[in-house]
Amino acid sequence: xxxxxxxxxxxxxxxxxxxxxxxxxxxxxxxxxxxxxxxxxxxxxxxxxxxxxxxxxxxxxxxxxxxxxxxxxxxxxxxxxxxxxxxxxxxxxxxxxxxxxxxxxxxxxxxxxxxxxxxxxxxxxxxxxxxxxxxxxxxxxxxxxxxxxxxxxxxxxxxxxxxxxxxxxxxxxxxxxxxxxxxxxxxxxxxxxxxxxxxxxxxxxxxxxxxxxxxxxxxxxxxxxxxxxxxxxxxxxxxxxxxxxxxxxxxxxxxxxxxxxxxxxxxxxxxxxxxxxxxxxxxxxxxxxxxxxxxxxxxxxxxxxxxxxxxxxxxxxxxxxxxxxxxxxxxxxxxxxxxxxxxxxxxxxxxxxxxxxxx
Amino acid sequence: xxxxxxxxxxxxxxxxxxxxxxxxxxxxxxxxxxxxxxxxxxxxxxxxxxxxxxxxxxxxxxxxxxxxxxxxxxxxxxxxxxxxxxxxxxxxxxxxxxxxxxxxxxxxxxxxxxxxxxxxxxxxxxxxxxxxxxxxxxxxxxxxxxxxxxxxxxxxxxxxxxxxxxxxxxxxxxxxxxxxxxxxxxxxxxxxxxxxxxxxxxxxxxxxxxxxxxxxxxxxxxxxxxxxxxxxxxxxxxxxxxxxxxxxxxxxxxxxxxxxxxxxxxxxxxxxxxxxxxxxxxxxxxxxxxxxxxxxxxxxxxxxxxxxxxxxxxxxxxxxxxxxxxxxxxxxxxxxxxxxxxxxxxxxxxxxxxxxxxxxxxxxxxxx
Numbered sequence: 042x043x044x045x046x047x048x049x050x051x052x053x054x055x056x057x058x059x060x061x062x063x064x065x066x067x068x069x070x071x072x073x074x075x076x077x078x079x080x081x082x083x084x085x086x087x088x089x090x091x092x093x094x095x096x097x098x099x100x101x102x103x104x105x106x107x108x109x110x111x112x113x114x115x116x117x118x119x120x121x122x123x124x125x126x127x128x129x130x131x132x133x134x135x136x137x138x139x140x141x142x143x144x145x146x147x148x149x150x151x152x153x154x155x156x157x158x159x160x161x162x163x164x165x166x167x168x169x170x171x172x173x174x175x176x177x178x179x180x181x182x183x184x185x186x187x188x189x190x191x192x193x194x195x196x197x198x199x200x201x202x203x204x205x206x207x208x209x210x211x212x213x214x215x216x217x218x219x220x221x222x223x224x225x226x227x228x229x230x231x232x233x234x235x236x237x238x239x240x241x242x243x244x245x246x247x248x249x250x251x252x253x254x255x256x257x258x259x260x261x262x263x264x265x266x267x268x269x270x271x272x273x274x275x276x277x278x279x280x281x282x283x284x285x286x287x288x289x290x291x292x293x294x295x296x297x298x299x300x301x302x303x304x305x306x307x308x309x310x311x312x313x314x315x316x317x318x319x320x321x322x323x324x325x326x327x328x329x330x331x332x333x334x335x336x337x338x339x340x341x342x343x344x345x346x347x348x349x350x351x352x353x354x355x356x357x358x359x360x361x362x363x364x365x366x367x368x369x370x371x372x373x374x375x376x377x378x379x380x381x382x383x384x385x386x387x388x389x390x391x392x393x394x395x396x397x398x399x400x
Numbered sequence: 401x402x403x404x405x406x407x408x409x410x411x412x413x414x415x416x417x418x419x420x421x422x423x424x425x426x427x428x429x430x431x432x433x434x435x436x437x438x439x440x441x442x443x444x445x446x447x448x449x450x451x452x453x454x455x456x457x458x459x460x461x462x463x464x465x466x467x468x469x470x471x472x473x474x475x476x477x478x479x480x481x482x483x484x485x486x487x488x489x490x491x492x493x494x495x496x497x498x499x500x501x502x503x504x505x506x507x508x509x510x511x512x513x514x515x516x517x518x519x520x521x522x523x524x525x526x527x528x529x530x531x532x533x534x535x536x537x538x539x540x541x542x543x544x545x546x547x548x549x550x551x552x553x554x555x556x557x558x559x560x561x562x563x564x565x566x567x568x569x570x571x572x573x574x575x576x577x578x579x580x581x582x583x584x585x586x587x588x589x590x591x592x593x594x595x596x597x598x599x600x601x602x603x604x605x606x607x608x609x610x611x612x613x614x615x616x617x618x619x620x621x622x623x624x625x626x627x628x629x630x631x632x633x634x635x636x637x638x639x640x641x642x643x644x645x646x647x648x649x650x651x652x653x654x655x656x657x658x659x660x661x662x663x664x665x666x667x668x669x670x671x672x673x674x675x676x677x678x679x680x681x682x683x684x685x686x687x688x689x690x691x692x693x694x695x696x697x698x699x700x701x702x703x704x705x706x707x708x709x710x711x712x713x714x715x716x717x718x719x720x721x722x723x724x725x726x727x728x729x730x731x732x733x734x735x736x737x738x739x740x741x742x743x744x745x746x747x748x749x750x751x752x753x754x755x756x757x758x759x760x761x762x763x764x765x766x767x768x
Contacts, residue, residue, distance in 0.1 A: 058611070058612050058615070059615065059620075061612055061615070061616055061620075062456075062515075062616060067506040068453055071449075071450070124442075124504075126438040126439050127437065127438045127439040127440075127441060127442035127443075127502055128438075128501065128502055128503060129502060129503040129504050130503070131503075351525070351528070351529035351533065352529055352532075352533035354533070354673070354676070356528070356529075356532050356533050356710065357524075357528040357529035357532060357533055358496075358497045358500075358509055358510075358524070358528055358711070359524070359525070359528070359529055361500070361509065361510055373673075374427075374430075374431060374434070380503075382503070383503055384497075384500045384503070384508070384510075
């Protein structure tokens with residue numbers, strides 16, 4: 042993929058040692074940001090222009106990004122960065138808007154119990170506020186050619202389906218089924234849009250399963266509403282247990298190549314004392330086990346890795362490493378943290394769950 | 401006061417249970433602050449960054465565009481102020497990881513680079529690791545005397561130290577160069593423990609950083625206002641010199657004033673965190689002053705608090721200082737604090753006194 046010339050020139054200028062300090066990106070971004078919070082030389086910053094409540098605990102946030110936003114393909118997600126009480130937090134949300142609209146985008150956020158970011162987005166992000174976005178990412182997208190389509194979702198798993206539906210309609214897809222499980226009609230995210238889409242598009246069939254009326258569906262029962270489901274190109278998004286059941290069914294039918302999945306970030310399962318946690322190293326593509334209560338540095342060294350280190354007592358930060366995901370405990374303070382993409386000291390951090398390190 | 405009594409004053413004998421409860425008391429002080437970190441701490445450091453940038457822009461504009469002596473003097477002062485705030489309150493503290501908890505890439509200890517000739521990576525190694533881990537342990541903390549000064553009786557004398565008042569003056573004026581070259585460990589080249597090849601390899605980041613700094617202060621800015629080039633060269637040189645003298649003076653008051661203790665490698669083996677805290681207090685000294693002074697010193701005027709909690713945002717040290725002082729009083733540990741002139745006076749006294757050979761006060765502490 043070739044990057045546009047202005048972007049290439051910008052990146053060269055920012056790297057050049059000769060231009061320092063005129064190419065200090067942080068300083069330039071601060072200056073631009075003080076003139077207009079959406080302006081930046083390097084970051085996609087987006088202003089909240091509308092909030093559309095979908096259900097009692099779900100809201101669609103409509104954002105207007107700056108010109109560094111290069112658009113997205115239906116089914117992709119973005120990482121949103123917000124600063125809450127001085128700390129930057131990152132979360133991944135599916136894009137739920139029409140990808141044909143290059144000017145506006147939207148994400149749809151459900152409140153999570155004790156979720157710091159989701160609740161903050163609900164309660165403290167006001168119209169006019171600005172957040173930072175990553176470029177769109179993900180391969181939960183439509184291929185060039187496909188057969189009949191099944192979009193299978195549960196709860197807030199419907200968020201990427203909305204973008205996929207817009208893209209399918211734009212392609213003139215003739216046989217699309219959206220099968221969605223939620224509590225009841227009030228819990229239906231995008232209820233009015235879906236009704237409007239279905240009424241003007243004969244190729245779309247919308248099947249809703251409301252658990253308040255019919256109970257939690259057995260998988261066979263649910264899939265019986267779309268008898269030819271196994272023949273369809275299928276996009277699946279929902280809670281982990283639901284996705285695991287569906288995936289097992291497709292595997293058993295030998296149709297996994299027609300199944301595409303989009304997984305949410307999961308709350309990591311905390312290991313018991315005396316157990317070992319699996320540590321994945323994304324850069325070296327290595328895997329090792331760390332005992333609970335044991336610092337990650339010696340555990341990594343035992344596995345043959347050679348992370349940088351200094352004092353080994355939590356003073357010097359030579360062993361600072363980015364933790365992509367999972368829960369760690371600080372062995373000095375006893376503090377636990379599950380924040381994705383945070384910096385930890387390997388010599389005084391122990392794994393409390395499966396974790397992923399940038400090592 | 402005899403030498404022995406001053407030693408017992410700075411280094412009381414604490415029982416194991418005292419050390420354990422000292423650790424618990426200080427941990428509690430740390431936890432209270434670290435759990436309260438938030439938006440106001442980030443606002444402080446961003447305000448300091450803006451202050452340094454604003455001051456640098458104003459100073460460089462006056463230097464480059466002005467013609468009169470007044471804008472020259474004010475310009476030099478503004479640029480020196482910018483470099484001092486950036487080096488001391490922003491750079492030093494950010495590179496300690498005091499703001500890593502914010503997850504803001506602009507405040508990250510591993511990527512920040514500061515406005516002087518010392519490479520950030522080299523600095524983090526000899527400062528965060530060697531100096532803060534092994535504070536005042538002779539033979540391990542290369543910051544104790546910076547390998548060219550004899551600052552205590554326990555350091556072995558050598559005729560080289562006869563001229564140390566001169567070395568001290570040179571280091572003061574060229575402080576950023578001393579700091580910049582420190583991590584190379586040139587003393588090991590001189591005594592044959594390092595090859596010329598290794599020396600050149602270790603010097604590379606220093607050379608890179610020198611090029612970048614010289615380019616900025618002595619090529620780019622003089623060229624930008626070429627009709628004023630000599631004026632710009634002189635002003636930038638003076639601003640760097642002022643920053644050097646200031647940071648030298650503050651930093652020398654951290655561990656060298658009268659009453660700071662040194663330690664041997666043997667006695668610091670198998671230290672607990674309580675022992676480590678104890679050593680940090682005994683080896684450090686504070687300077688008294690107001691808020692503006694503390695900020696210009698990068699809060700190194702609270703050297704004791706900084707050495708206890710190097711990754712606590714430094715602007716919080718003033719608030720915990722009374723608690724730390726009370727804890728010291730509880731265990732009979734001297735809390736070394738005095739005015740700048742008193743602390744620096746005793747440092748200069750040591751520079752002169754230890755230039756001459758002396759009997760080693762504590763043979764157990766002496767270096768081989």
